[in-house]
Amino acid sequence: MxxxxxxxxxxxxxxxxxxxxHTLYPxxxxxxxxxxxxxxxxxxxxxxxxxxxxxxxxxIVIIALLPCLFFGMWNTGYQYxxxxxxxxxxxxxxxxxFDHFLFGFWKVLPLIIVSYVVGLSVEFAFAVQRKHxxxxxxxxTGMLIPLTMPVDVPLWMLALSVIFAVVIGKEVFGGTGMNIxxxxxxxRAFIFFAYPTKMSGDKVWVHGADKIxxxxxxxxxxxxxxxxxxxxxxxxxxxxxxLFSSDGIYSLYNSFIGTIPGSIGETxxxxxxxxxxxxxxxxxxxxxxMVSMFFGGLSMAYIFxxxxxxxxxxxxxxxxxxxxxxxxxxxxxxxxTDPVSxxxxxxxxxxxxxxxxxxxxxxxxxxxxxxxxxxxxxLFMNVMAPLIDHYVVEANIKKxxxxxxxxx
Amino acid sequence: xxxxNIFIKGVFIDNMIFAYFLGMCSYLAVSKTVxxxxxxxxxxxxxxxxTVPVNYILENQVLKAGALQWLGxxxxxxxxxxxxxxxxxxxxxxxxxxxxxxxxxxSPALYSSLGIFLPLIAVNCAxxxxxxxxxxxxxxxxxxxxxxxxxxxxxxxxxxxxIAAIREKIRYSNxxxxxxxxxxxxxxxxxxxxxxxxxxGIKI
Numbered sequence: 001m002x003x004x005x006x007x008x009x010x011x012x013x014x015x016x017x018x019x020x021x022h023t024l025y026p027x028x029x030x031x032x033x034x035x036x037x038x039x040x041x042x043x044x045x046x047x048x049x050x051x052x053x054x055x056x057x058x059x060i061v062i063i064a065l066l067p068c069l070f071f072g073m074w075n076t077g078y079q080y081x082x083x084x085x086x087x088x089x090x091x092x093x094x095x096x097x098f099d100h101f102l103f104g105f106w107k108v109l110p111l112i113i114v115s116y117v118v119g120l121s122v123e124f125a126f127a128v129q130r131k132h133x134x135x136x137x138x139x140x141t142g143m144l145i146p147l148t149m150p151v152d153v154p155l156w157m158l159a160l161s162v163i164f165a166v167v168i169g170k171e172v173f174g175g176t177g178m179n180i181x182x183x184x185x186x187x188r189a190f191i192f193f194a195y196p197t198k199m200s201g202d203k204v205w206v207h208g209a210d211k212i213x214x215x216x217x218x219x220x221x222x223x224x225x226x227x228x229x230x231x232x233x234x235x236x237x238x239x240x241x242x243l244f245s246s247d248g249i250y251s252l253y254n255s256f257i258g259t260i261p262g263s264i265g266e267t268x269x270x271x272x273x274x275x276x277x278x279x280x281x282x283x284x285x286x287x288x289x290m291v292s293m294f295f296g297g298l299s300m301a302y303i304f305x306x307x308x309x310x311x312x313x314x315x316x317x318x319x320x321x322x323x324x325x326x327x328x329x330x331x332x333x334x335x336x337t338d339p340v341s342x343x344x345x346x347x348x349x350x351x352x353x354x355x356x357x358x359x360x361x362x363x364x365x366x367x368x369x370x371x372x373x374x375x376x377x378x379l380f381m382n383v384m385a386p387l388i389d390h391y392v393v394e395a396n397i398k399k400x401x402x403x404x405x406x407x408x
Numbered sequence: 409x410x411x412x413n414i415f416i417k418g419v420f421i422d423n424m425i426f427a428y429f430l431g432m433c434s435y436l437a438v439s440k441t442v443x444x445x446x447x448x449x450x451x452x453x454x455x456x457x458x459t460v461p462v463n464y465i466l467e468n469q470v471l472k473a474g475a476l477q478w479l480g481x482x483x484x485x486x487x488x489x490x491x492x493x494x495x496x497x498x499x500x501x502x503x504x505x506x507x508x509x510x511x512x513x514x515s516p517a518l519y520s521s522l523g524i525f526l527p528l529i530a531v532n533c534a535x536x537x538x539x540x541x542x543x544x545x546x547x548x549x550x551x552x553x554x555x556x557x558x559x560x561x562x563x564x565x566x567x568x569x570x571i572a573a574i575r576e577k578i579r580y581s582n583x584x585x586x587x588x589x590x591x592x593x594x595x596x597x598x599x600x601x602x603x604x605x606x607x608x609g610i611k612i
Contacts, residue, residue, distance in 0.1 A: 132582075169599070172587055172595055173583060174582030178578065178583075180574050181603070189605075367610045370606065376603065376605060379603040379606070380603045380606050382603065383570055386577040
């Protein structure tokens with residue numbers, strides 16, 4: 001570390017005012033502040049002294065994401081190996097838990113590298129061009145984007161969606177903290193609408209599924225989407241629905257542990273709950289949004305259970321099971337709580353979260369085109385969040401005015 | 409239930425702004441603050457709710473092929489569909505004038521708060537679009553047509569107040585100079601379009 005600091009200090013004059021490479025100062029500054037605590041002091045005004053700055057906040061989110069990441073790597077290997085050798089006893093003796101993890105590690109690592117390299121290059125280019133500091137906001141976005149992707153997504157598509165999200169989703173608004181939509185979700189929505197064949201269907205969610213016939217990686221939601229508008233007495237349908245009973249592959253237990261096909265980071269409820277605990281405990285993520293979104297989804301799923309149309313088995317899936325499959329919890333903990341694009345007021349956060357939950361389940365069940373409704377539901381609520389805030393603030397102003405009148 | 413479906417469809421799925429890009433001019437011009445956007449949005453709901461039923465009556469009693477049957481047997485073969493565009497525009501502007509006068513007479517407060525927006529609505533393509541969609545989709549009763557009109561109006565209202573709130577929020581954002589104003593508004597509209605795509609394809 002000492003050597004690094006010496007190197008940085010020795011090249012510093014080149015980047016400062018009057019130096020040859022002054023135009024690249026934001027890039028130098030980003031490296032320096034990322035590696036070391038900067039010795040800048042504020043020059044004017046009174047400031048709150050606190051060691052938690054933007055960078056530390058972002059690093060906490062990264063730590064909260066690590067359980068999901070590691071589990072996702074393990075699950076990538078597990079899904080591939082267990083499907084390749086259909087004999088359950090056999091594969092357990094051939095592959096150990098480390099084999100699963102290593103296999104997944106080498107599949108997931110390129111996605112993360114591409115996401116960070118491409119995203120940070122765009123950020124650096126904008127910072128140099130616009131002469132502002134490189135913000136740390138991309139650290140989280142760059143981790144979230146690969147976690148929401150299927151493992152086999154082509155790297156150039158990933159790069160393209162990252163560029164779209166960083167440029168159109170964030171930089172045109174002025175960078176970190178000024179965007180209106182969550183950049184990670186913007187990237188996912190872009191790739192989802194631009195290249196639907198790589199983002200949906202039953203051949204993308206497990207590595208190698210598009211080449212090897214033995215592997216089918218239908219997600220739980222994809223399977224459920226085939227159960228709307230059907231004849232419930234048909235034996236094939238009953239067979240498919242039994243995948244969700246306690247000994248099927250999409251059972252409540254399996255979806256809680258996370259051993260089901262899906263995007264890299266979304267499958268395990270346990271890993272997500274660990275992340276949620278870290279976020280709430282450190283105060284980085286808003287528990288108001290998480291709790292209200294959870295209850296929004298739960299109540300909508302209960303309503304569907306009660307309505308329960310005969311020919312729509314999707315509706316009759318138990319409410320809690322409904323929330324455990326797909327990326328509902330992942331979106332709830334890491335996407336909806338994004339402090340920039342979510343509602344800012346406390347009352348607004350509750351309304352925002354609740355509507356996120358309701359809409360997610362609603363789109364899931366009613367829209368056959370998108371079995372995964374969470375992504376678009378949160379994007380939609382991102383759009384509506386400023387409006388919610390506006391009316392919450394207005395209502396508060398009215399309430400206060402009334403209080404003044406009464407006191408007079 | 410059918411009426412509710414038509415209404416919901418008008419609000420979200422066939423949204424005037426994000427599915428058909430109608431009424432963009434006033435949507436972009438009058439969305440700087442939520443208060444004015446709110447006023448214009450309400451006026452659009454109001455005018456759509458009046459002109460579409462009136463045009464529906466006109467369409468079914470006068471313009472459609474064979475609609476003039478009530479005048480006598482000689483008129484069975486008359487088809488005045490060629491005139492529908494002109495007639496709809498005439499009805500829209502006449503209705504807007506009428507509504508303006510009525511509001512000015514009976515509720516001066518509302519009139520002054522709507523201000524210039526009321527006459528502006530006469531040239532809002534969402535209004536004429538509403539009438540033409542009503543003709544194209546052939547709603548079976550006047551109540552269905554009204555429900556469609558109110559749904560489209562509410563959808564337009566939702567779009568304009570949402571973008572107005574966003575524009576208020578990004579007022580202090582460090583947007584690159586060439587994009588300030590309309591440029592960034594177009595980009596926001598595009599991003600909102602992506603968000604509204606969650607409703608495309610829903611079948612009710």
